[in-house]
Amino acid sequence: xxxxxxxxxxxxxxxxxxxxxxxxxxxxxxxxxxxxxxxxxxxxxxxxxxxxxxxxxxxxxxxxxxxxxxxxxxxxxxxxxxxxxxxxxxxxxxxxxxxxxxxxxxxxxxxxxxxxxxxxxxxxxxxxxxxxxxxxxxxxxxxxxxxxxxxxxxxxxxxxxxxxxxxxxxxxxxxxxxxx
Numbered sequence: 001x002x003x004x005x006x007x008x009x010x011x012x013x014x015x016x017x018x019x020x021x022x023x024x025x026x027x028x029x030x031x032x033x034x035x036x037x038x039x040x041x042x043x044x045x046x047x048x049x050x051x052x053x054x055x056x057x058x059x060x061x062x063x064x065x066x067x068x069x070x071x072x073x074x075x076x077x078x079x080x081x082x083x084x085x086x087x088x089x090x091x092x093x094x095x096x097x098x099x100x101x102x103x104x105x106x107x108x109x110x111x112x113x114x115x116x117x118x119x120x121x122x123x124x125x126x127x128x129x130x131x132x133x134x135x136x137x138x139x140x141x142x143x144x145x146x147x148x149x150x151x152x153x154x155x156x157x158x159x160x161x162x163x164x165x166x167x168x169x170x171x172x173x174x175x176x177x178x179x180x
Contacts, residue, residue, distance in 0.1 A: 005066065025163070027075060027086065033141030033148070034086055037073070037180070043170030044086065044180075046075045048163035067158065068092065068137055070106075073165040073180045076139065079153045086165060087139035087149050091132055098128035099151060102144035105129075129153040 029042045030049055038044065048054070052064040066159065072089045090104050091097035093096035097106055102123020122145045132138065136155040141147025150156060168178040 025075075027084065029086060032089040032104055032146055033143050034073070034088070035146075037088075037142045038086065038165075038168060039171060041172070042168045045166045045169050046163040047166050048075075050164035051158070051161060065098075068161055068164070070111075071097075074139065075162045075165060076156055077160045077162065079156060079160065080148075084162070085139075085149075087147070089137050090140050091138035093132050093134050093136055095138075096129055096131045097101045097123075097138055098126070098130070099140070100126050104140070115173075130155075135159075 007062050008053060025046050025048055027044050027046060029040060029044060030040050032040050049065070049070060051066060068089045070089055070092055072087055074087060076085050076087065077083075078085050090099075091106060096108070097104065100123075106140070124144045127138070127150065132155060135158040137158065138150045140149045140151065140158050165180050167180055168176055170176060171178070
């Protein structure tokens with residue numbers, strides 16, 4: 001009987017770690033790069049199974065599901081330094097994209113506001129035009145003038161995208177449900 005308890009604890013911890021690494025997780029937002037959609041300090045729930053099942057703590061997919069779509073708010077490993085970032089997908093494989101004064105243009109047309117949000121500011125650096133190759137995405141912060149995003153570090157590989165942010169669940173210490 002005494003041997004079963006440590007095994008049960010180990011199995012429970014392993015299940016928790018697997019679930020958090022591969023199925024769902026939560027993050028506290030450290031910067032204003034996604035304002036006004038997501039505020040500094042907000043707690044966000046992320047569906048890590050949205051784009052496929054991964055081997056825990058790796059970029060290896062066991063099963064690929066849907067691909068990230070324009071407008072998705074995603075969590076990803078930064079190509080710069082591996083830190084976890086929260087950004088919006090604004091261009092997907094095959095899109096011809098450019099960003100001028102914070103405004104996104106896709107295939108020669110101004111992008112819909114639904115996924116091309118920006119605050120009244122300078123808009124940050126310009127980008128493109130470039131046609132995205134397979135398995136590559138352009139991610140930007142909604143607060144274009146205050147976001148270190150794809151305009152700085154370039155396109156993001158699908159394997160670097162860890163999951164889709166589902167909702168803000170905490171703001172200023174209060175529970176909320178604000179779908180993204």
